[in-house]
Amino acid sequence: MTPEQIDKLINEHFEYEATDNIDAVVAGMTPDAAHHVIPSPAGPISGHAAVRAFYTRLFAAIAGEKVTPVRRLYGPDFVVDEVLWEGQVHDGSIFLCDGKSGRVTFRMLHVFEFDGELVKSEQVWCDLAAIQAQLGVGAAAAAVAA
Numbered sequence: 001m002t003p004e005q006i007d008k009l010i011n012e013h014f015e016y017e018a019t020d021n022i023d024a025v026v027a028g029m030t031p032d033a034a035h036h037v038i039p040s041p042a043g044p045i046s047g048h049a050a051v052r053a054f055y056t057r058l059f060a061a062i063a064g065e066k067v068t069p070v071r072r073l074y075g076p077d078f079v080v081d082e083v084l085w086e087g088q089v090h091d092g093s094i095f096l097c098d099g100k101s102g103r104v105t106f107r108m109l110h111v112f113e114f115d116g117e118l119v120k121s122e123q124v125w126c127d128l129a130a131i132q133a134q135l136g137v138g139a140a141a142a143a144v145a146a
Contacts (some may be wrong), residue, residue, distance in 0.1 A: 001114060003074045009117060010079060010110075014067065016093075020059045021031035026052050034121040039096055039128045070107070081110040092135050095128065100135035 001009075009028070016024040026048050029035075034045040035051050044052055048072055064087040073080040085108045092100030106127040113121040 001077060005113075006074055006079045006114070007072070009119070010072075010112060013112075013119065016057075017055075017063055018067070021051055022055045022059070025055055028119055029122075030118045031122045033119055034123075037124040037126065039120060039126065041096060047089065057099075058094060061089065061094040063088045063090065077115075078113045080136075081112070083108050083110075089131070089135060090107050092137075095126065095131045095135070097132055097135045097137045100137060102135050104131050104134045105133075106130040107121065121146060 013025065013028055015021075016028065019109070029048065029051060030116075033051060034044065034046045035054060037054075037058075042057075045051060045054055050089065064085060066086040068086075069085040070082040070084060072082070084105065086103075086105045088102070089097070089104055090101050092098060101114055108127070109125040111121075111123040112119055
């Protein structure tokens with residue numbers, strides 16, 4: 001795939017996420033797609049039903065306000081995408097911050113693999129220390145306060 005084709009797929013995926021369009025997110029993935037958000041307590045999941053359940057929980061837990069691209073690195077059937085995410089956390093348990101909510105800004109790294117024009121794997125790494133510090137959790141919050 002060309003970088004332009006990859007950009008189209010990824011930008012559509014992110015648009016579906018931004019508009020909480022779970023049906024479109026799932027439709028853009030292979031039936032056995034692997035999905036893993038680190039550090040989500042859900043752990044690695046696969047398949048449309050599990051992906052749908054994850055996004056249902058995610059969209060209830062957070063509300064994105066702005067995503068600023070940092071860099072995108074391309075391979076023949078994969079992309080590594082880094083962004084700065086800004087928004088509201090309504091249910092911090094999605095980020096191991098039970099009982100916490102608030103506004104956060106953090107780096108997020110996606111690694112997508114494709115099978116044709118479908119996502120076959122999506123791995124997402126979130127800057128957990130930044131999220132915890134902003135939500136007032138544990139050592140990360142103490143370090144920011146110092």
